[in-house]
Amino acid sequence: MSEKAESPTKENRLLHDLRVHQIQLEMQNEELRRAQAELDAVRQRYFDLYNLAPVGYCTISEQGVIMEANLTAANLLGTTRNALTNKPITMFILSADQDIYYLRRKLLFETGEPQKYELRMTKYDGTNFWAHLDATYATADNGTSVCRIVMTDISDRKRMEAELLKMKKLQSIGTLAGGIAHDFNNILMGLFGNISLAKSELPKDHPSFKSLEFAEKSMSRAVLLTGQLLTFAKGGDPVLEDVRLGPLAEEVARFVLSGSQVSLTFQQAVGLWMAKVDKSQIQQVISNLTINAREAMPSGGHLYINLENADIQKGTHFKLHPGKYIKMTLRDEGIGIDPKTLDRIFDPYFTTKHTGCGLGLATTYSIISKHGGTIDVASELGKGTTFTIYLPASEVLPVLPENHPDSGSPVLKTSLKILVLDDEEFIRLVIPRWLNRMGCLVETSADGRQTIELYQQALKAGTPFDVLILDLTIPGGIGGQEALKAILAMDPHAKAIVSSGYAEGPVMSNFPFYGFKGVLVKPYTESQLHDVLKQVLS
Numbered sequence: 288m289s290e291k292a293e294s295p296t297k298e299n300r301l302l303h304d305l306r307v308h309q310i311q312l313e314m315q316n317e318e319l320r321r322a323q324a325e326l327d328a329v330r331q332r333y334f335d336l337y338n339l340a341p342v343g344y345c346t347i348s349e350q351g352v353i354m355e356a357n358l359t360a361a362n363l364l365g366t367t368r369n370a371l372t373n374k375p376i377t378m379f380i381l382s383a384d385q386d387i388y389y390l391r392r393k394l395l396f397e398t399g400e401p402q403k404y405e406l407r408m409t410k411y412d413g414t415n416f417w418a419h420l421d422a423t424y425a426t427a428d429n430g431t432s433v434c435r436i437v438m439t440d441i442s443d444r445k446r447m448e449a450e451l452l453k454m455k456k457l458q459s460i461g462t463l464a465g466g467i468a469h470d471f472n473n474i475l476m477g478l479f480g481n482i483s484l485a486k487s488e489l490p491k492d493h494p495s496f497k498s499l500e501f502a503e504k505s506m507s508r509a510v511l512l513t514g515q516l517l518t519f520a521k522g523g524d525p526v527l528e529d530v531r532l533g534p535l536a537e538e539v540a541r542f543v544l545s546g547s548q549v550s551l552t553f554q555q556a557v558g559l560w561m562a563k564v565d566k567s568q569i570q571q572v573i574s575n576l577t578i579n580a581r582e583a584m585p586s587g588g589h590l591y592i593n594l595e596n597a598d599i600q601k602g603t604h605f606k607l608h609p610g611k612y613i614k615m616t617l618r619d620e621g622i623g624i625d626p627k628t629l630d631r632i633f634d635p636y637f638t639t640k641h642t643g644c645g646l647g648l649a650t651t652y653s654i655i656s657k658h659g660g661t662i663d664v665a666s667e668l669g670k671g672t673t674f675t676i677y678l679p680a681s682e683v684l685p686v687l688p689e690n691h692p693d694s695g696s697p698v699l700k701t702s703l704k705i706l707v708l709d710d711e712e713f714i715r716l717v718i719p720r721w722l723n724r725m726g727c728l729v730e731t732s733a734d735g736r737q738t739i740e741l742y743q744q745a746l747k748a749g750t751p752f753d754v755l756i757l758d759l760t761i762p763g764g765i766g767g768q769e770a771l772k773a774i775l776a777m778d779p780h781a782k783a784i785v786s787s788g789y790a791e792g793p794v795m796s797n798f799p800f801y802g803f804k805g806v807l808v809k810p811y812t813e814s815q816l817h818d819v820l821k822q823v824l825s
Contacts, residue, residue, distance in 0.1 A: 343438035349396055349431065351375050360438055363418070365410035376436075381407040381415060391422060395434055399424045405441065417445040450606065453633060454656065472788025473711050475810040479503075480717030483813055487724070525565030525657055525796065529681045532562040532613050533594055536573050540592055543577040548587030549619075556595040560680040562613045568654045569678070575651045576617050576674055583621025583672065591618045597677060604677075606661045611680035618673040624666035632664065703727040703820075704750065708738045708767060709758040709786070718756065721813045725820075735765025739773045746778055754823060756807070759787035759794060768794055768801055775802050782823050786811075 343360030345353055356371045364371065364379050380388050384406035391402040402422040407415050421437040486499045533555040540551050562569070580590045597614040599607045624632060633652040655662045659679050666672040705727050707718050712733075719729040730752075732738045738757070745751050755774070757767030767785055774781050785798050788809035798806045805823040807816065 345371075345376070345436045345438060346427075347376050347434040347436060349433065351377060351392065354427075354433065363410075363416075363438060363440055364408070365412050365414075379408050379410070381409055383407070392434065395422050395424055396432060416440055416442045449630070453652075468788065470788075472809040473714065476788070477711070477713035477717060479810045479812065480714070480721065484717070484720055525568055525654070527563050527565060529561045530564050530566050530569065532564070532569070532615065532678070533559055535566065535570065536592055536594065536615065539570050539573040540577045540590065543574055544581060544590065547581050549581050549584050550589055552589055552591045554591075554593045558596070559594055560596050560611060560613060563679045563681045564658055572651045572654050572676070575648065579648070580617065580619035580621060580672075583619055583623075588620035592616070596680070599677075604661075607677060608659070612660065612677040613680050615676040615678065616673060617676075618671060620671045623668040623670055624664070624672055625668065629664065629666060703753045704745070705729050705754050705756065706738060706741060706752045707731045707756045708735060708761075708770065709733070710761045710764065718816070721816055724813075725817060735761055735767065735770035738770045739765075742774050742781070743777060751778065753782065754820060755781065755783040756786055757783055759785055771802050784819055784823060
């Protein structure tokens with residue numbers, strides 16, 4: 288074959304090889320473009336994940352300067368990413384907690400061990416929040432040592448922990464307070480009874496009569512104190528009823544403020560729901576808060592009380608279950624509360640006053656908690672204090688009569704036969720003397736077993752007891768609840784009154800469910816005993 292014939296063939300081969308290389312290069316370029324696109328997408332995903340993560344990320348130099356931060360960290364601190372760069376991290380840490388940061392930073396760079404800690408941080412606008420920091424040691428691209436921090440806002444958790452701690456403290460002291468109040472009420476019962484009897488046996492012009500009257504007044508103050516202790520201890524096991532909260536709040540507040548220089552501005556929403564509350568306990572709450580407001584404005588001012596409906600949805604209030612509530616706001620123009628003591632005002636026996644025992648707000652907190660509600664406080668020195676209360680609304684809205692006519696209870700008949708159960712000897716001496724003065728025949732017992740036997744004997748003899756007054760708690764013996772169960776088994780028509788200075792269970796608040804016809808809370812007076820007997824006999 289000639290050279291002329293071979294030359295085109297070589298050229299064709301070269302052209303073919305060039306086209307193959309060109310195709311291969313194009314394929315490689317396409318692969319590179321796809322890889323670059325994938326890399327860009329990964330970078331964007333990383334950028335989005337980094338910036339929009341639910342936690343804040345910061346890179347801090349060994350000198351404590353912010354080198355880099357994501358968008359979440361900037362939002363947590365109330366500023367922009369650019370504004371954070373080159374700023375010292377301590378600029379955003381509460382001064383009181385900076386020692387915690389310095390110690391942990393020192394440990395991190397000395398040991399290389401990750402550090403986890405909590406401290407309070409300050410936003411650009413000056414507001415504070417609790418943060419959990421996860422700090423790890425790392426090396427930057429230029430070889431310098433850095434600290435990478437993961438920042439989480441834990442303010443809600445801290446608030447919940449504070450609430451739980453407060454409840455535990457109240458429960459612990461409440462148990463102690465309840466036990467003391469029970470024993471104290473038994474003692475007061477004996478003192479009240481004997482003072483009352485001594486007064487009744489002396490003419491009013493007797494030299495000792497006034498002394499007994501003063502003693503009675505002192506006793507009344509002691510009763511108020513034990514009442515606070517009991518309510519604080521167990522929330523009184525609230526006896527819930529449908530209550531018009533507006534008229535109740537206005538009446539109590541106006542009564543407390545009468546004669547003072549503080550004027551009341553009262554407002555309630557149209558169509559305000561009824562509340563499901565214990566009326567007497569909520570009266571105590573409003574009274575306590577109104578007294579506080581009055582004392583905070585010694586030179587006069589205004590107390591604003593506002594009531595409105597509040598439909599709490601899931602997740603809108605971390606302290607409340609979803610449902611309908613009455614929101615009550617009490618705002619004064621008083622001296623305000625020092626921020627240093629604001630977190631302690633609901634602690635039992637904590638007070639900044641020269642008088643008082645520090646139980647008012649602790650009792651208020653306990654009552655509202657036992658109702659399934661909440662109370663919060665906001666205050667500014669020199670500008671006043673605002674208490675915000677949520678109380679459960681009634682599920683049904685019954686029409687309640689405005690006036691409750693007298694039931695026309697009969698006058699206590701004479702010659703009633705009454706059986707008294709109480710483990711305290713001085714009570715077994717006082718109560719019969721009161722009842723004797725009413726014309727009743729009385730027998731006493733110190734234990735539920737003896738009470739059952741006495742009732743059984745009287746029933747067999749055809750001279751049953753008309754009424755039983757049964758102490759609920761008999762240490763080491765059968766109490767009133769168990770004794771009544773046995774008595775009702777032999778006589779379903781037995782009429783019994785439950786009596787106690789303290790009951791941890793629901794018997795005192797829901798006595799009809801347990802077969803009792805009436806209730807007497809120790810210490811009670813002769814007049815109260817008379818009224819309850821009339822009620823039971825009607």
